[in-house]
Amino acid sequence: MQHSKHTGGRPPLSKARKQEYRITLRLDTEHKLRLQALARTAGRPRTEVLRQLIAVGRVRERLRREHLDFMSQLKGMARNLNQ
Structure with missing residues (x-):
């Protein structure tokens, strides 16, 4: 009688599908309540x-110094047009 090494059950997950990284996140009360509301309406865990x-x-990047300079020039041109 031979005994099999595998006794059945779920096959092991591949390295790419394994969720092994943990990130700690600190939220203020407003953001925590928003996250809870999103999770509740979606019916999924947080x-x-x-x-x-x-x-x-999608996360938008902050405005850089070049963008701010360009915006101030644009404001000046808009003021000139309004006059």
Whole structure:
């Protein structure tokens, strides 16, 4: 009688699908309540909502010094047009 090494069950996850990294996040009360409301309306846990926001969400970068200079020039041209 031979005994098999594998006794059944779920196959092991690949390295890419394994969720092994942990990130600590600090939120103020307003952001925590917003996250809870998003999770409640989506019917998913907060961690899954954050994963989806990371995967699909969009974060805009801050304005750089060049952008601010360009915006001030644009404001000056708009003022001249209004006069």
